[in-house]
Amino acid sequence: MERLKKMVRYSYDNVPMYRKRMDEAGVSPDCIRNLEDYTKVPFTVKDDLRDHYPYGILAVPIEQVTRIHASSGTTGKPTVVSYTRTDIHTWTRLMARTFAAGGINSSDIMQIALGYGLFTGGLGFHYGAELLGCTVLPTATGNTKRQLMMAKDMGCTVLSATPSYAAFIAEAAVKEGYDPHKDFKFRIGMFGAEPWSDEARLRIEAALGLRAHDVYGMSELYGPGVAVECVHQDGLHIWSDEFLVEVIDTDTGEVLPEGSHGELVFTMLTREAMPLLRYRTRDLATVKYEECQCGRYHPRIMRVKGRSDDMLIIGGVNVFPSQVETVLMKMEGVGDQYQIVVDRDILDKLHLKVEVDERLYNSPDYDPAAFTKLLGEELTAIMTIRVRIELMEPGSLPRTEGKAKRVIDLRKE
Ligand SMILES: [Zn+2]
Structure with missing residues (x-):
């Protein structure tokens, strides 16, 4: 609480955005006596950082900033953070x-x-x-x-x-x-x-x-x-x-x-x-x-x-890519790479590309139709929409050295 009170006061005194927001919400740093009082302070969101690009939320003069990092903005300006x-x-x-x-x-x-x-x-x-x-x-x-x-x-x-x-x-x-x-x-x-x-x-x-x-x-x-x-x-x-x-x-x-x-x-x-x-x-x-x-x-x-912003709404149903991953990674024969492609013609469609692991792929018992069916059954247990499954050769999906691109939503383009 000591640190929190100090931080609210510091933000109010040094960042115009916080002063304006708190004034509008009718909260002054002096009214924060406990955690419940603190819930009256308005939220800060990612767009605030973009809207105040690049130095708008700084509470110190730029001479006191030692380093700057930025997140890769996929669209427009990146999110900049100063230290x-x-x-x-x-x-x-x-x-x-x-x-x-x-x-x-x-x-x-x-x-x-x-x-x-x-x-x-x-x-x-x-x-x-x-x-x-x-x-x-x-x-x-x-x-x-x-x-x-x-x-x-x-x-x-x-x-x-x-x-x-x-x-x-x-x-x-x-x-x-x-x-x-x-x-x-x-x-x-x-x-x-x-x-x-x-x-x-x-x-x-x-x-x-x-x-x-x-x-x-x-x-x-x-x-x-x-x-x-x-x-x-x-x-x-x-x-x-x-x-x-x-x-x-x-x-x-x-x-x-x-x-x-x-x-x-x-x-x-x-x-x-x-x-x-x-x-x-x-x-x-x-x-x-x-x-x-x-x-x-x-x-x-x-x-x-x-x-919450990774959640896909497909045909009115909420789908978390992590749920799909959980099902896939549990199954023997599934490789480490997969991709979820969402598209729409009249209705939303989910297309799942799944790499088969080396061992299954080279096994004489490998039956793609049966394996696709088995995967489909596992997936319907967590999703109520139809999924088109495409089995891929081992090593055929793009690899990445950073964050993997698991979801491709063509509806946004
Ligand atoms: Zn522990």
Whole structure:
């Protein structure tokens, strides 16, 4: 509460947008005495960042800004985030804590196969791993053959990547003639920047012989390192000394009681350069407040189920791509890559392209018609719309080194 009150006052005094909004809502920083009072403060949304591009939400003069990151805007201007020296330090400390919670220590050698640059992934992981005392190998993305060679030669013990790139590295390793369990020393994977299912996790863990942790964050909230799974992998601990979390009803904006499923809203409690009050993430999840087996009391996000803006409405039915992934990754014979294509002629149509894994594809028993039928049956259990399934040859769908493009919605074009 002390930090929160201070932050509301700081934002009101230094950012015209917050002063105007709070004045309009009839809230003054002095009326915030408890968390209930705080719910009167208006939300901040992603469009606010775009509308105030590039420096509109800055609470400090530009001379005090040490670094700027930006998220790739698919349309129009990117979302820009600024950091003071103290902000970078805070973020770095949170990343070091994130790794420590995952069981990483100073004797680990971390290969960081994430994009370095405007994307917060590479540099965020990098600084945190160095602070923790790890040996850092900043391979960034790309040149997968060299990644594999270095992983083996340097004896890397931690792999940091997006989950889809981790799956790709595992696949490439086998193609290049490595035995990941014998040739690599990976013991922990730190994966984030895109949603992935528990089933995808099990596959990556089995393929690379490591324990895979989900790292949650977004550039608006410093970057990665907002929350992470501890060694018990039972929800992601939110670093609640820096981030106040609320769960709201997406439609009404009302704060929901503990344990409800809803949209995650974060307030940054100490950020200097660009304060964010009640920032709506569009991520849907449940937050658990009980003590974890690891002994931490930090509230836990019970795995992000999907983003409310990733949800597809197909023929009037809500479809989360993560549900489709869960079904696919559970099935033997399905490869690691798939693509959902949504199109419309008179009615909406869902077309699912699924790679068959190498083993099934080359097996004499492989019967595409029967396999398609089986897949169709599994999918109708979660969806009430008809799906056209197309089985693909192993390796035929495009691979990515960053976030995978799983959904192609042709209705938007
Ligand atoms: Zn824990």
